[in-house]
Amino acid sequence: MNSALAPAPLRAADRCDRCGAQAYVRALLPDGGELLFCAHHGRLHAEALKSKGAAILDESDRLVVNPTAAADER
Numbered sequence: 001m002n003s004a005l006a007p008a009p010l011r012a013a014d015r016c017d018r019c020g021a022q023a024y025v026r027a028l029l030p031d032g033g034e035l036l037f038c039a040h041h042g043r044l045h046a047e048a049l050k051s052k053g054a055a056i057l058d059e060s061d062r063l064v065v066n067p068t069a070a071a072d073e074r
Contacts, residue, residue, distance in 0.1 A: 007034070010059050016041055024060040029053075039063060 007026060014023040016038035024044025025033040030053040037045060039060035046056050 007057070010036070018045075024058070026059075026061065028057065030057040060070040 005060065007028070010023050010026060012022055014036050015051065017035050017069050018037060018041040021038035021040075023036035024039045025037040025046070026039065027042075027045070027049045029035065029049075035045075035054075036050070042056070042058060046058075050056060
């Protein structure tokens with residue numbers, strides 16, 4: 001993917017299209033549309049979306065908290 005055209009990182013205000021939780025997965029559809037999913041629904045639908053030609057951008061690694069880094073931020 002061209003970095004000049006890459007979508008902005010997901011924000012806390014971005015919500016899952018399925019359940020309304022915070023979105024961590026973006027599915028870029030071949031027709032130019034996009035779907036946003038929480039980590040759970042992203043995992044649930046990723047393979048089906050990929051088979052339809054969608055590009056999956058998964059930011060769910062942000063859910064893992066590094067205790068050392070969190071302590072350093074205090």
